[in-house]
Amino acid sequence: MLSSLTNSSESTWLKVTVLTLVGLVAFSSRLFSVIRFESIIHEFDPWFNFRATRELVDNGYYAFINWYDRLAWYPLARNVGPTVYPGLLVTSGLFHWLVNALHFPIDIRDVCVFLAPVFSAFTATATYLLTAELKDPSAGLLAAMFIGIAPGYISRSVAGSYDNEGIAIFLLMMTFFLWVRAVKRGSALWAAAAALFYFWMVASWGGYAFIINLIPLHVLALLLMGRYSTRLYISYATFYVVGTLASMQVPFVGTAPIRTAEHMGALGVFGLLQAMAFGQWASHVLPARRFRQLWLSTLAVLIGLGFAGLVGLTMLGWIAPWTGRFYSLWDTGYAKIHIPLIASVSEHQPTPWVNFFLDLHALVALFPAGVYFCFRRLRDEHVFAIMYAVVGAYFAGVMIRLMLTLTPIVCICAAIAVSEVLDVYLKTAPSPEADLDADADAMLLHTNIADADADAEAKPSLNANADADTDSRTRSPAIPWDIRLLVVLPLFGVLCHFVTHCTWVTSTSYSSPSVVLASQGPNGARNLIDDFREAYSWLRQNTPADAKILAWWDYGYQITGMANRTTIVDNNTWNNTHIATVGKALACTEDVAYPVLRKLDVDYLLVIFGGVVGYSGDDINKFLWMIRIAEGVYPDDVSERAFFTDRGEFLVTDAAPPAMRDSLMYKMSYYRFKDMFPNAPPIDRVRGVPVARHDIQLNAIEEAYSTQHLIVRLFRVKRPDNLGRSQNAAASFGKKRKVRSRRVHPKTAIKAASAA
Amino acid sequence: MPIELDTDLYRTITKGSRDFSVLVVYTALGEQFKCAGCHLIQEALETVAYSLAQSDETNLYVTYLDFQQGGPIFGELKLTSVPHTVLFKPTDGRTHPAPTLPFDPRMGMDAPAVHSFLVKHAKASFRLHRPTNYVALGQTAAAVAVGLLFGWSARGQLLSLAQSRGLWLMGAIAWTIIFCTGSMWSHIRQAPWAGVENHAPRLFAPGFQTQYIAETQIVGCTYAAFALVVVLLAVRVPRVLDARKQRAALYGLVGAMVLVFSYMLECFSRKNGAYPFRLL
Structure with a gap:
């Protein structure tokens, strides 16, 4: 292995080449989404980051720090400067400035799209450095390869996923590397x-x-x-x-x-x-x-004083106690009861074992072996790796999002384990630098095996025979070459399988921009579902510039980012009450919701409905969380149990409870849905059930636009009645008379009935 | 303590006019009914009644009607399942009969759930106290004392245990394996140990986002086995002095590695039907 190549120029060049190749692989394996779709910003949070970056690039840093965003959180607006982590935005701003200063006219959007893949190449280098401190450069190169393609990290850093995590893992690794080196020296x-x-x-x-x-x-x-x-x-x-x-x-x-x-x-x-x-x-x-x-x-006195001081200052309010977000990592039931807003986010759920395997494959099985090898050496830096492994494993188990922080240490530990095995079975002699540890049991006799079988990553050592006989204590019989092959090839096979797995996972699970959806027809043809952008562009072109859009907070960033319209709430969930108000408007009847909509100055409502194409991330599936969050603030208006049937089911069928059927969310989602099925019961393809067939009357709002697959539905809020009646009363004013007149003339009623 | 009702008392309370709220739990506490929920809510009821007695609240009573005391009532109400809990609000002279409100057991059947239900709907103001359990307190104190005594007398051994690298090693490895196999998921979601399918136990839960404890244990064992094989390959095998033994050990270990790895893939593809890779 490389470790036996001391600091010769060959080994340096080899390391640089391998790291460059790893960087290229790391970069290019994150481009699936760009190739399949287009160079586009993904998901939700990246849209805000992108918008903020544009603001930063256009107006400069100081204007950005004082930026008061009027398009969000109407009527409160959001003071962006002090409520955002500016690191990512400044990083891409600087990058943009640099390439443009070098006369490469690259748009800020492309910088944002490709920032995370570029930084993943840097991450591979930083991981190499850290692992080299823990073991040796050969383990470092393995770790760089692992982190370069591990899906656990790719999931957060594909091209277009312009989020803080994209650069944060590089910074994490770099900080840890420098820390370990500082402690060492x-x-x-x-x-x-x-x-x-x-x-x-x-x-x-x-x-x-x-x-x-x-x-x-x-x-x-x-x-x-x-x-x-x-x-x-x-x-x-x-x-x-x-x-x-x-x-x-x-x-x-x-x-x-x-x-x-x-x-x-x-x-x-x-x-x-x-x-x-x-x-x-x-x-x-x-x-x-x-x-x-x-x-x-x-x-004893110092510790006592420190502890008393901490408790005292906390009691006096000088030191804030653990915030709910962090506290819920320890007391795992806490968030669900006290902060439903946090518990509702899907990436805050605990992690089932399949996710570990999906994101890390064989590495998760090699992880304990790596921890073992850290214990064998147990220098100061190994203590650090062990602490990281233990803490990271716990957090990744509690919250699916924190798989991200576990992934690097798993890669490092797995690389150490693999490299230990390869040291034994590939090395022809102990290298001088790797044997600082007391029990260098990897002492093997030099056997002149034909090293042609050793693959590229295991370059045989050139100056091998130098000091092979230094330690005869642990001398063991020479391991024959066929046995070496027998060990190395299966291990190599496992690693190859890891590569295949990573490519497959990246390609199938982590490369969808989620702004554009793709589906496959029965004949294998690929259909693009572009409803989101269709709706946002409709909003941009057909509504007044100051229109206010009410939608559940998930879509806030996209609406401001793509439609450039004002939203009531967005993904920066800083104001629970405001979100609960929106939840109340969606969960209540029209009569209750209308005054709320008027107070919030809402012009349009936006709901996501997946029932036509089977898009499961739609608003009805999120509805329970809206109800829960609304109930937390408005217990008199919204009650979770009213949305369940007597048998405790959450239904959208005929058996749905009245609260469900009268809620604005239900009405908007299924408004005229049954008209798509003239001769059959309307089937909701997400829930897989036939929905209620009764006519849905909307009085306070009217349908403005529905996209091609009905995924995004837009409704316009009606102006208040000029006689001051409720919208329902105003709408039913004429109709009631009609019914009454029918009663007066039974003949016409019979005629109408027979005609029907 | 909650008031135990019988048929007459029940009718007296619920029929006439009243200026207080009554919480009635229709329950069946007899052993022959095997009603776990009844005992659960009874416990909550006792805590709430105790807290009520400690407070100044006088407009609320918590009661229960056992099936053996008030069978006819159950028949009249056509109750098919117990425990069933209803809050009778006060009559205020206008609404007849006085409004009642069923308690939803899905919100939880413990004392805090009942308490928050009462605070919300009966407009009662009292805080939840739990009666001090002196026996348990004494037991804990005794256990702590014994533990301290033991710890002090065996401090030498304990110290050497705490300094044992092997112990920490085993602990750290067990810890990583346990948490990397989703045991926190099982803990938080209260997963069952195994499921049942066609009267046979089912070890692997269907679907990607659920799991049984059994499968996490199986997977944890495969991880441990794989890691063990790797460690043995790197550490033990080179130390075997006899060439033939070494060869035999290597054959065994590499075979085990391949088997364990392919079993891992097998487990994973069982959970993820679309997974295209298998080994053996």
């Missing part, structure tokens, strides 16, 4: 570099809390293991001070690093480290017994 320079990358991370992603808790945890573990050292002191003190000061420069973070419980662990460890440094000094000055007494009592 006791260098303030590397620690300061780690702090700077940490600052970039803080500016980019809320997940920075992972770093600022994991690194102190590492330090704490080392202290408990009795591994205090000046190296540790220098690195952590530098990292903590510089990192905290830098992170407070981000407007969205502000004083949080000194005032919230999430950051208190880091501060506590910082204090503990000072005490340890003092103890170290005192132990040189005082006699041993005196020192022991003094030391124990000082430590």
Whole structure:
């Protein structure tokens, strides 16, 4: 393996070449969606990031920081500058500026689309560096390959998925690499570099809390293991001070690093480290017994004081306790009861085992082996890898979204495990640099095997025979070449299967822009369902520029981004009450909803309905969450149990309870749906059931536009009645008379009946 | 304690005019009925009644009507399932009969659910207290004391245990395997250990987004086996001095690796019907 090629220029060139190729693979395997669809921004949050980036590029940084977004959260609007992590936007803004300064006229949209794939190539390099610190460059190259194509990371970084995570994993790996190197060398320079990358991370992603808790945890573990050292002191003190000061420069973070419980662990460890440094000094000055007494009592007093101070300051309100978002990671039932808004997001659900296998394939089985090898060496940096593995595994199990933070360490551990095996069965002699560890059992005799079978990733060593006989203690009989082949080939097969699996998963599961849907007809032809953009472009072209659109919050960013119209709520779910108001309007009857719509100045309503083409992410399937969130704020108007039948079913059929059938959401979704089935019962293809066949009357609103497959349905809110009646009363005014007149003339009634 | 009703008392309370709310649980507490829900809600009812007695609230009573005491009532109401819980609101002279409101057991049958139902619908204001269970408190205190005593007397051994690398190693590996096989999902969603299909146990839940505990354990074992094979290949096999034994061990291990890996794929494709890859 490469590790046996010391620092010769050949090995350097080989590493550079392999890393470049890995970067290319990482980049190109993320382009499925661009090739199949087009260069388009995906999903929901990326649309806001894209819009904000355009704002930043057009008007400059200071205008952006003061940007007050009037298109969102009508009538509250949103103060974007201090409520957004600007790292991603600034990164792509700088990138855009750079390429344009070099006279490559690239549009900001293309920068945004391709930013995540480019950064995934960087991530591969950062992972290489970190793994090389843990084991050796050959393991590093394997880890780079793994992270380059692991679906767990691709899921968040395909082209067009312009989100914070796209650059955050690179920053995470880079911070960890620099931290590990700083601890290894006791260098303030590397620690300061780690702090700077940490600052970039803080500016980019809320997940920075992972770093600022994991690194102190590492330090704490080392202290408990009795591994205090000046190296540790220098690195952590530098990292903590510089990192905290830098992170407070981000407007969205502000004083949080000194005032919230999430950051208190880091501060506590910082204090503990000072005490340890003092103890170290005192132990040189005082006699041993005196020192022991003094030391124990000082430590107890300090820890007690620190704890009391923390509790006291929390009680006084100086330090905010753990926020619900973080707290729900520990108490997993918490969010469902207390913050339904967070529990309703599908990526906040726990992870079933299939997702681990889907995202990591064989790596998840190699992961424990890698942890084992970390334990065998157990230098300071291995303690870090183990802490990361343990913490990351827990979080990934609790929340499907956090698979992302687990993926790098799984890749690293798996690479270490694979590389350990390859070391034994491919190496012809121990390399001088890899055997720092005490029990280098990978000592093998040099056998002059024909290395032609070794594949490209396992380049045979050239200066192998140099010091093969140095250690005869663990000498074992030479392993014959056929047996080496027997081990290496199946392992190689597993890795090849991993590549196939990754390609398949990326291609089938993670490459849909979700703005455009694709389906396959019975004859194999591919149909594109472009209803979303159809609706948004209709809105853009047919409504007044100041029209307000009410939709469930999922579609807020897309409406502002693509239709350029004002929304009531959007994916930045900062105001629960406002969202609950929207939920109330959708879950109540027209009579109740109309005043709400009027108060919010709503001009159009937008619902997503998948019943025609079987698009399962539609509003009826999300309806229960709307009801729950609305009930949390308006318990008198909305009650969840009214939407269930007596037998506890949530139905849209004839048996649906009245609350369901009268709700605005139901009416809008199924309005004139039955007209599509003139001679048959109307079948909802998402729920797979026939829906109620009665006529749906809409009085307060009217249908404005429905897209080709009825996925997006737009309704216009009627002006208030000029006599001050309710819309229902106004609408039924004429009709009631008609009915009455029929009663007066029974003959016409009979005629009408027979005609019908 | 909740008030136990009989037929007469029940009629007196529900028929006449009243200026208080009554929560009535129609229940069957007898052993022969095997009604688990009844006992569950009875427990909640006792907690709520205790809290009521502690508070100043005087316009609310919590009661229950056992089937053995008030059988005729059950017949009149055509009740087919117990426990059934109804809140009788006060008569205010205008509405006749006074409005009643059934309690929805799907919102939970524990004391907080009943309490929030009462606070919301009976306009009652009282806080939920649980009676102090002195026995349990004493037991906990004794257990803690014994534990501390034991810990102190065995501190040497415990310290060496805490410093044992093997123990931490096993712990960390078990931890990663447990959490990487979706055990938190099973815990949060309260997955059953296994399902039943055609009167036979079913170990793998159908569908991609559900799972049984049994299958996570199976998958965890395959991960552990795969990792073990890799570790043995890298660590143990090179140390075998006898060439023939080494060869035999390698054949065995590589065979196990291939088998375990193909079983992993088999498990996964069982969950994901569209998965195109198999090995053996």
